[in-house]
Amino acid sequence: MASTGISSLDKLLGEGYPDGSTVLIIGPPGIGKEALGYWFTNSGLSQGDFSFYVTKRSVKEVLKDANGFGIDYRQRVPLWMAREGGQIKFNISDLTGLSFKVKEALKENATRRIRVVTDVLSPILMLNPPETIYKFLTQLFDDAKHYDLVLLATLEEGMHPPQVLSAMQELFDGVLELRFYEEGLVARPLFRIKKMIGIPPQPSYFNFVFSRTGMELSAYGK
Amino acid sequence: MASSRIDIPTILLILGLIGVVLGLVYPSSTTGVPMTGVPTKLGLVIGFPVPTALFIYAAFWALTIRKGLGGWIYRNQALGISLVSLAYLVELVGNFLTITILANNQFLFDVGFLLRFDFIAIMTFYWIDSSMRTVHDIDPLSRDTLYWSKLRYVLWVLNMFGVGTAFVLAAVDYQYFVHPPAGILGAVLASLIPTVIFATYLPGIIVLPIGALRSKDKYLRNQLVWFALSSFCLIVLAGLADLIPKIGPTPAFLLSGFCLYRSARSLVPLNKLSLDDKLKKDSN
Secondary structure (H helix, E strand, O other), X not given: OEOOOOHHHHHHHOOOEOOOOEEEEEEOOOOOHHHHHHHXXXXXXXXXXXXXXXXXXXXXXXXHHXXXXXXXXXXXXXXXXXXXXXXXXXXXXXXXXXXHHXXXXXXXXXXXXXXXXXXXXXXXXXXXXXXXXXXXXXXXXXXXXXXXXXXXXXXXXXXXXXXXXXXXXHHOOEEEEEEEEEEOOEEEEEEEEEEOOOOOXXXXXXXXXXXXXXXXXXXXXX | OHHXXXXXXXXXXXXXXXXXXXXXXXXXXXXXXXXXXXXXXXXHHHHOHHHHHHHHHHHHHHHHHHHHOOOHHHHHHHHHHHHHHHHHHHHHHHHHHHHHOHHHOHHHHHHHHHHHHHHHHHHHHHHHHHHHHHHHHHOOOOOOHHHHHHHHHHHXXXXXXXXXXXXXXXXXXXXXXXOHHHOHHHHHHHHHHHHXXXXXXXXXXXXXXXXXXXXXXXXHHHHHHHHHHHHHHHHHHHHHHHHOOOOOOHHHHHHHHHHHHHHHHOOOOEEOOOHHHHHHHHHO
């Protein structure tokens, strides 16, 4: 198990994300999906794991965003694969190149436990034909099994047709959902584990609040 | 989805529009706010409190959504909508006071106008700036269109220059500035300052719709469309009310408030919990 970096989520999942699993975090832009990736990466770095962050943004932008959640990557730095400012640069329209670079990075660090976090899934789905996407994801999931790594990917709600969202949820081993629910005059952000390999389905919703020390979860309705 | 049912702002809008029609049928003043009789009371009830409630509702929803958002870029955008709602509310209150209490005090009338103008100018640019950063963040290729990350500093300076100049001129000689016939310089400045301020909006007005289309984010698209409609209603309908006094400013504020409320609600998708989930919650 790989700790999520959030103690309340570790408890829900039974210590963390299962090794060799691919996890999808789905929700609207701005709700805080990336924060789960920041804490997961940070937890990996503190445990000496190889943390690999693949982002469509520039490293500077990620650092600023992560800092807003209380994560400071200046002490321990993940391997950045980014549009700008990272150790590895990539072009999001070139999935073959991206796949190759990811494979190389994983191969070089195969002796350590590997954690991969990425926010490029939504742009990939928007900018590439379905066959190319399918090929890329199959390759990535094969790598996840081969290296026994944990892959955390975020997916934007509202930018893709419902059938694409459903297909993606089918492909991943685990799906975490962050959404806003309207309750009278309150817009309530709720969290749910839609599915996770190795644990029974969990239909319960949880209230969540971000703080600089993590994500606080409490059972919805209490 | 909540948008399919009739909510409180929709009821307020319908009531307000009925009141506007009644006010048109029974006009009793040139300002559009009747001064005597039954239509007077109706006009005062609808012309001020109903749009006020709509702007407060818009600000409230933007802030309540902001509270649940994690990313600072999106939190700023939600704050932008609430600040614009507040600025429009100030404009509504100022307009109401101008018609009722300050009509005979030219100094307070002019200074009040400039303060409201400045407040709206700053808050609108704050919203444009925060929305441009949102559009950049959700762009699949993270494009920095028009080099906004750098251009924004220049535009903020220009915006503040326009706002500041208007304020200083008003403080030094408000009559000279507000009433251009007093001199050519006054006329030039009076037309130049709004032009400078509008120029700071122009890149945003062009890029925001393009960004929304590129991102394919239907919620962002809805948010921008409702915001644009709100501004359109306030500017165009209020302008129309100046030309045709019988209409009055109430329809402009009513529609603008409602559109701003819809824009605030489009900041994120708001889902509804199923009956099963509610029962589970109650049993907890």
